[in-house]
Amino acid sequence: MTTIPFNLQQVRDRIRAACEAAGRAPAEVQLLAVSKTFGPQAVQAAWAAGQFAFGENYIQEAVLKISAFSALTNANPSAVQWHCIGPIQSNKTRLVAEHFDWVHSVDRLKTAQRLSEQRPAGLAPLQVCIQLNVDGGANKSGVLAPEAAALAQQVAALPGLCLRGLMSIPEPAPDFASAVAVFARVRAVFDALRADGLKLDTLSMGMSADLEAAIHAGSTQVRVGSAIFGAR
Secondary structure, three states: OOHHHHHHHHHHHHHHHHHHHOOOOHHHOEEEEEOOOOOHHHHHHHHHOOOOEEEEOOHHHHHHHHHHHHHHHOOOHHHOEEEEOOOOOHHHHHHHHHHOOEEEEEOOHHHHHHHHHHOOOOOOOEEEEEEEOOOOOOOOOOEOHHHHHHHHHHHHOOOOEEEEEEEEOOOOOOOHHHHHHHHHHHHHHHHHHHHOOOOOOEEEOOOOOOHHHHHHHOOOEEEEOHHHHOOO
């Protein structure tokens, strides 16, 4: 676990350099440490190094980890953000609604409705991003760009949820310019939704291999796993 603080600093340095190259302030980009398949001790090591936002792909694993992490650290739950960034099956929406602060992978109205209905009244609204399938991959989750506006308006109207923006996971691009171009298409949809009156502030895009391109295109949250925790 001694490498996790070092790796975190390396990623933070990359984010800072990417922001400077894009003429942006580093404070505009939040780092999500993606700890899927790693245990609560790894999360604890990152938390001790000043990391407070964590992304999880596997819901049942995450729920167990959230509980174990709290027991390990005695941390105030409000001091840590848990982000669901993986696909959500219908039978898992209650777990997401009850345990997470954010969900990035809403791509259909039914999922959003279930999250809305199952969000406990005593918790703050669930912060939501709609997942956009920007490059049309047949096996990709996410709503296609022409359908994003209708879904966004429907999700924004649901109680217990707060629509914050878009998330996307494009196919790997061959070079920096190509990656920027794909991420810019996500940004264009985001800008169009804001022009339609939605108060959005979050673009969740960019991972270990392409965070620089995502930041150049306007990302406000990058989701980094292997560069922090190591290969899975």
